[in-house]
Amino acid sequence: MGKTGYFSHKDCWKHEMGPGHPECPGRLDAIEDRLLVTGVTDALTQYIAPKAALADIELAHSRLHIAAMRGLTDWLREEVEAGGPPYTQVDPDTSMNMHTWDAALRSAGAALAATDAVMAGELENAFCAVRPPGHHAMRDKAMGFCFFNNVAVAAKYALQRYNLKRVAVVDFDVHHGNGTEDILAGDERALMVSFFQHPFYPYCGDQNPAPNMVNVPVAAYTRGMDVREIIEMMWIPRLEAFKPELIFISAGFDAHRDDDMGQLGLTEQDYTWITQRIKDVARRYCDGRIVSCLEGGYVMSALARSVEAHVRVLADL
Numbered sequence: 001m002g003k004t005g006y007f008s009h010k011d012c013w014k015h016e017m018g019p020g021h022p023e024c025p026g027r028l029d030a031i032e033d034r035l036l037v038t039g040v041t042d043a044l045t046q047y048i049a050p051k052a053a054l055a056d057i058e059l060a061h062s063r064l065h066i067a068a069m070r071g072l073t074d075w076l077r078e079e080v081e082a083g084g085p086p087y088t089q090v091d092p093d094t095s096m097n098m099h100t101w102d103a104a105l106r107s108a109g110a111a112l113a114a115t116d117a118v119m120a121g122e123l124e125n126a127f128c129a130v131r132p133p134g135h136h137a138m139r140d141k142a143m144g145f146c147f148f149n150n151v152a153v154a155a156k157y158a159l160q161r162y163n164l165k166r167v168a169v170v171d172f173d174v175h176h177g178n179g180t181e182d183i184l185a186g187d188e189r190a191l192m193v194s195f196f197q198h199p200f201y202p203y204c205g206d207q208n209p210a211p212n213m214v215n216v217p218v219a220a221y222t223r224g225m226d227v228r229e230i231i232e233m234m235w236i237p238r239l240e241a242f243k244p245e246l247i248f249i250s251a252g253f254d255a256h257r258d259d260d261m262g263q264l265g266l267t268e269q270d271y272t273w274i275t276q277r278i279k280d281v282a283r284r285y286c287d288g289r290i291v292s293c294l295e296g297g298y299v300m301s302a303l304a305r306s307v308e309a310h311v312r313v314l315a316d317l
């Protein structure tokens with residue numbers, strides 16, 4: 001089997017936020033179908049994601065937030081059993097169903113288990129095909145389709161469990177990873193590099209970021225070639241100076257030019273290039289150790305092609 005792991009769990013399909021919601025279970029079907037039909041699946045080692053321990057979720061989230069999510073789940077279950085509606089709204093575009101709690105624990109658990117496998121040398125790198133995504137989830141708050149911050153939980157876990165000194169987070173989703181910033185800003189053991197469309201949801205990230213945040217806001221309609229130049233000039237020197245011992249990727253694919261959630265112009269060739277540059281840094285400084293977690297990406301065909309491009313580079317295909 002390959003040295004690239006693929007982590008997911010069927011619970012990640014059961015969470016859904018209502019008819020027509022873009023962050024839907026079909027996203028995972030599109031990804032799995034594409035990887036299967038192109039033969040990429042054959043090169044990956046499959047893992048069933050465990051549930052994250054609450055003690056590990058607490059490394060990045062307040063007990064109050066965790067209790068609120070659990071409380072909403074218990075309340076919703078009673079409501080549904082009494083014939084009530086199947087969803088409860090946590091922000092204008094984010095809602096929970098009875099399976100959200102389990103799916104969120106599996107998503108974070110995938111990132112944690114992938115971290116363990118990569119740190120043990122069992123895998124060189126891993127891709128977590130999970131939902132709900134995580135990078136908007138703040139220490140105290142669910143928002144923007146996210147409940148627990150999968151990457152931030154795993155980054156804090158890696159620092160603690162393996163006594164690492166330097167963990168990098170790379171975020172190439174079209175939206176600013178405000179939750180990851182909220183959790184990691186000021187923690188000098190972490191370096192976060194990102195670009196994001198601005199001004200755009202969640203309408204922050206451009207003002208006085210902490211010294212360990214390399215936020216690059218870009219205007220709508222920016223092309224992939226310009227994003228590559230930004231990465232070369234703004235990300236790579238900071239990553240090389242930081243010398244990460246492990247790299248996490250918040251892998252959102254909604255900056256694709258076919259994805260109408262955002263207005264950036266990336267293509268799957270750009271995701272190939274970006275992944276290769278991250279992998280170059282990982283091979284140079286940390287034996288190639290990368291844990292990549294799915295974030296956004298809402299047009300099925302573009303999402304599937306982009307994930308294929310990303311995973312092909314991870315798996316050296």
Ligand SMILES: [Zn+2]
Nearest residue numbers: 173175254296
């Ligand atoms: Zn996004």
